Structure formats: C-alpha cells, structure tokens
Amino acid sequence: VIEVLAPGLLTTVQDRGRHGFAHLGVACGGAADPVSYALADKLAGNSGTEAALELTLKGPELCFSRDLTFAVTGADFAPTLDGRSVEMWRTQHARRGQTLSFTATKSGARAYLGLHGGIDVPVLLGSRSTLVNAGFGGFEGRALRRGDILLVGAQGRPGGNLVSRYRVTTADITPLRFLPGIAWDRLPPKSREAFAGAVFTVSEHSNRGGLRLESEVLAIPAIGEELSEGTLWGTVQLPPSGKPIVLMNEQGTTGGYPKIAQVILSDRGVLGQLKPRDRVRFVAVTMAEASKLWRERARDEEVVPV
Amino acid sequence: MFRMGEGALLVRCGGTEKVHALVDKVASHRIPVVLDLHPAYESVLVEFNPLATGHAELETLLASLSAEKPPAHAMRTIEIPVAYGGEHGPDLEELAKSHGMSPEEVVRLHSGACYSVAFLGFQPGFGYLSGLPASLATPRLAAPRVKVPAGSVGIAGGQTGVYSFASPGGWRIIGRTSLELFSPRRDPPSLLGMGDTVRFRPVGRLS
Numbered sequence: 001v002i003e004v005l006a007p008g009l010l011t012t013v014q015d016r017g018r019h020g021f022a023h024l025g026v027a028c029g030g031a032a033d034p035v036s037y038a039l040a041d042k043l044a045g046n047s048g049t050e051a052a053l054e055l056t057l058k059g060p061e062l063c064f065s066r067d068l069t070f071a072v073t074g075a076d077f078a079p080t081l082d083g084r085s086v087e088m089w090r091t092q093h094a095r096r097g098q099t100l101s102f103t104a105t106k107s108g109a110r111a112y113l114g115l116h117g118g119i120d121v122p123v124l125l126g127s128r129s130t131l132v133n134a135g136f137g138g139f140e141g142r143a144l145r146r147g148d149i150l151l152v153g154a155q156g157r158p159g160g161n162l163v164s165r166y167r168v169t170t171a172d173i174t175p176l177r178f179l180p181g182i183a184w185d186r187l188p189p190k191s192r193e194a195f196a197g198a199v200f201t202v203s204e205h206s207n208r209g210g211l212r213l214e215s216e217v218l219a220i221p222a223i224g225e226e227l228s229e230g231t232l233w234g235t236v237q238l239p240p241s242g243k244p245i246v247l248m249n250e251q252g253t254t255g256g257y258p259k260i261a262q263v264i265l266s267d268r269g270v271l272g273q274l275k276p277r278d279r280v281r282f283v284a285v286t287m288a289e290a291s292k293l294w295r296e297r298a299r300d301e302e303v304v305p306v
Numbered sequence: 307m308f309r310m311g312e313g314a315l316l317v318r319c320g321g322t323e324k325v326h327a328l329v330d331k332v333a334s335h336r337i338p339v340v341l342d343l344h345p346a347y348e349s350v351l352v353e354f355n356p357l358a359t360g361h362a363e364l365e366t367l368l369a370s371l372s373a374e375k376p377p378a379h380a381m382r383t384i385e386i387p388v389a390y391g392g393e394h395g396p397d398l399e400e401l402a403k404s405h406g407m408s409p410e411e412v413v414r415l416h417s418g419a420c421y422s423v424a425f426l427g428f429q430p431g432f433g434y435l436s437g438l439p440a441s442l443a444t445p446r447l448a449a450p451r452v453k454v455p456a457g458s459v460g461i462a463g464g465q466t467g468v469y470s471f472a473s474p475g476g477w478r479i480i481g482r483t484s485l486e487l488f489s490p491r492r493d494p495p496s497l498l499g500m501g502d503t504v505r506f507r508p509v510g511r512l513s
Contacts, residue, residue: 022342022353023329024488024496025426025470124490134430134471136490182308182316228427228434230344230351232314254346254427262311265356287361290312294356 001065002115002150008060008102012130013119013138013150014112015041015051021125022253028233029137029250030129032208032272033110035300036074039166040114042303043071043091045158050118051128051138055111057275059102060144062113064094069116069157075108075168075273090306091161107170109275117154132208133250161306168273173199176246176263176270177285177293181236183226183258191220195260196282200244204276208250211274214243231255234263234271236282246271264290266297307365313341313356315364318349322424322436325350326501327376328368334377337367345425345500347434383503386468386483388417388459389512394482401444401461401478413508415439416480421466421504426496431470431488433498438466450476457482459506484512 004011014037017030031037031054038048053060059077072079072088079086080101081094094100102111121128121139130138139148184192200213222240231237235247237257246263247255248271263271264285274280285293308316319325329345332352339359344351354364390413391398402409421437428434443464451474454460458469460477469475470487487497498504 019341019353021430021495022344023333023426023500024430024494025428025432026430028342125495131430133473134488136430179309179311182310227347229346229349230310230314230316230427232311232344232351232353234311252428253344254425259310262314265312287309287312291356294312298357 001068001152003063003065004060004144004146004148004150005063005099006061007144007146007148008055009058010056010132011060011144012054012132013051013121014054014129015127016049017129017249018125018127022230025253026125027131027250027253029131029208030127031112032249033074033112033168033269034272035166035269035297036110036168037112038301039089039164039303040071040073040112041118042114042301043073043089043162043164044114045069045091045116045162046114046118048301050114050153051121052115052119053113053144055102055113057109058104059111061099061101063099064096066096068094068152070094070100071114072111073114073164074111076106077102077104077111078106089167090163091158093157105275108168108273110272115152116158117152120151120153131250162303163306164303166300170273173279173281174270174274175283176280177267177283177290178236178261178263179285179287179290181259181261182229183238183260186258187220187260194220195244196284199279199281202274202276202278202280206274206276208248210248210251211246211271212243213246213280220244226256226258228254228256229259231259232262233268234265235259236261236263248272264293266290266293307368309361310351313354315352315354315361315368316349317352317368320348322347325425326379328371329500330376330379331371331374332368335371339364344427346427347424379501381501381503382499383505384498385505385507386459386485387509388481388483388506389509390416390481394512395459395480397447397478398480401442401480404444405441412442412480415442416466417506417508423498423500423502423504425500426498429469429471429473431496431498433467433502433504435466435504438464440464444478446476447478450474454479455482457484457487459483482512
C-alpha cells in the first residue's frame, strides 16, 4: 500500500532490533537513533515497537495507495505531502494517492517515518529490522529500491493526534559522554588527555557498523592488539592507525582492537545522528551520572495529546 | 569482572572451556535481565537491562553460577566441503609459498586437522576455529579486501574460519564452501555452535 517512487540513499525497515543472538554473532541492529524511532512509531498511533522506515542522509519519495496515519521524526529531511510542508514530531494523516517526499538532510543523519499499524514484513529472530551488513531482515534484507511495494499492518485511524517534546539537537561540536573501557588504564596519561580533549571529525568511511574518527592534530599512539573480546554499540576501539572507531548498532559482536572507552547508553541516539564531516569530542562522566541519565531518558519517549 | 558501560559486564574466565560453561549456564537459567551474551576466546561480555538490575547484583549472580555444573552439551561434528584454490582460494598459492610448501600440502594439512568452534562472532554464524596446524599460521593481509564472498575459508594468524556473509576482510582466503553457514529462517539459525567439532573435506568444485 506504499509504493516507492524514489528510494533515497539508504532507506531501511527498522525497529528496536534483535536481542538474544549475540552469541551467534548477530548484532542488535535496529534503529540507529532509538528515541526518534520510538517517537515516530508512537506518534503514528503504535506502541513504539512496530516496524518503521529509517531514512539516511537523503530521503525517499513514497506514494500512499490508501489513507494512512503517519509521523516523521529525527533529522530534518524537509518532508512534504503533495508539495505542502509536513510538520514533524506529530501525528499526520495522508489520503490515498498522496505523495510524501523528502529532501537530503539539513542537519543530522537519520529520520524516521512511523506508519499506523507498522510495516508488514516477516519477524526474523524476534525482530523486523534490517541487518544491512549481513543482508537479512526488514524488506527482503536490503534497502528500498524504486518500485518496491510496502504493506502496512492496520487499517483505519488511531484514537487521537499526538505530539512529542523531544527534538534531535545538533551542535557545532557534538559531545559524546563516555565511561572508561577495559583498555583505558593501559593508555598513557598523555593519550588519555588527548582522547578526552581533542576534536575528532567523522570520516566518510562510516556506516551502521561504526563511525571512524579522524583528527588533524592527533593520532593516539597504538597500544597493540588483543585477543578478541565482546564489543557493544558505543564501544570505542583504538586500531593501530591511532584513529578511534566508535562501534554502531551493526557492530561485530567481538573485536580485537583495544577498547579504550564506552559511549554511554543515553548517547547512542546521538551517535545515530552523526554524519561524515560532523565534529565530536569525548567527555568523561561517572557511572552514577550515566546511570541517572539513562533512568531519566524514558521521559524523552513520552508523547502527549495535541 | 569489568563494568563495560552502564549495561554490561565483561567476565574474563581464563579459558575457552570456562567460557562455554558460563554461556551454557546463563542460557539455561534464562535470566530475563540478561539481554545478550558475547562469548570470545577467554571472556564473556554479558549485556543486561540496567533499569532492571545493577552491576553488583549481576556480579553476585554470575559468581554464584561458577560453582554450578554446566548443563550437558550434545557434541556435534560438522563436515564442511571446500573447493580449495583457484578463483575460490586466491591466497592459497602465496600462502603455500610463504611456508615453503606446495598448495597441495597446505590443503592436506588444513583438511587433515580437527577443529573446535571456540566461539561465534564478527558476523552472524562466523565461527572462530581453533586447531589450525601451527605450520599454517599466517598473518592477515596488509590491506584488507573490499569484499570477501560468503563461504570463503580463510586463515588469520593461528585461526581459521568461514565467512558466513560477504564482507570486507583481511583473512587469507584459501577456498570456498557452498554450505549456508547462517540462515535466520532455520532453527538453529547457525550451522556451527560453540564447542562443535569441524572438519574440512576437499571437493573438486562447488556444488
């Protein structure tokens, strides 16, 4: 009931991702900005767990072949419905035959299109999300192409219209809050200071597996390789090049480079909104601060009636 | 145990058998606060829901499991047919040369050994196999390939393994199998499981 007129750069079906299969080498995947995803789904009248579309850098053009309730969140891709601007972060209704179009992003990397009833694709290993690097899940295991037809679960309209207060924030230099990784203590004090003080640029060679960071002034001296150990979304590895890699949600479940830091859970969504050439710096926090921020984050996913 | 962020504990067990025992025990208890287990050679990374439990609580729980006997494990042997060399194994000749062997000798040694799946990681269904004959240990490629096809059999250092999905990679590729190592629609989805025995059988060409 949705026809893809133009696919955009990397438009995929995503949800909260997969848990319980890391021991088989399956990363959690799912929406790279979990807060924006959950809000898109809730604002479209769902529970916050249905399958939505994740747009990356350049958005698609979609034609609705029946009346549909939807919501757009995340980065600003200037959505329009039949040429008229669509307000983000609130419940919207489209009529049969209307076309929803997006441009390239204005700031941030990813936007989410939630649809009432969710996108109807098979559940594989407990999730409808697309694991892009492995090529399974979601819509035929891949990004959308022109001519694809997506089915949407439910008919009819949800109860009322909703809005959220949460917005994706962008900064000239995005702070990434971190806790020490297991190799942090092995870094010489100078390297620790350099890591926490430097401004890094996100490289073009970044994807859902990881963000490669570069710094003009700094390469942190390598501290060798290790026996492979478990890695997470947000784990910062230091390869021999001295250029840190922040692992994303499609990370390898294990890795052999020294793990010097762990970006806190609350900043995973921030990682998902970083795009090539964005600048970041690392800010140390304590475990107590990080835990408090995570407990409070549930509020970000709240929606309220209009 | 190391607290890796707010929602994970890295447990260094000190050996592959202990890793397998811990994973089996945690899995058999079906602890709802535990979201995921990332086993490796000598450690298990335990991901948990920090809104439902804390590091200290989980540390106590995991410590109490160490006294328990691991659940019995069915031992399986999996045979993987491999077309060695040629287009399927572009690094076979050079790898043989670097060890002063013929390609046939490398194939004989690689397919003659008996391997054990230390753990699965890196990509879905990718087994890190231990048991590579020491004479075949070879460093990774200096420049990783942009794309290694699914089913490629490779060597990296003292490890060997089979790429379950096409991906960039720096392992030296000596052959390829047509077996599907991972399918999300299969139960279990992974052909290989931790602790399984693996043997490679040379075949003339891919079926």
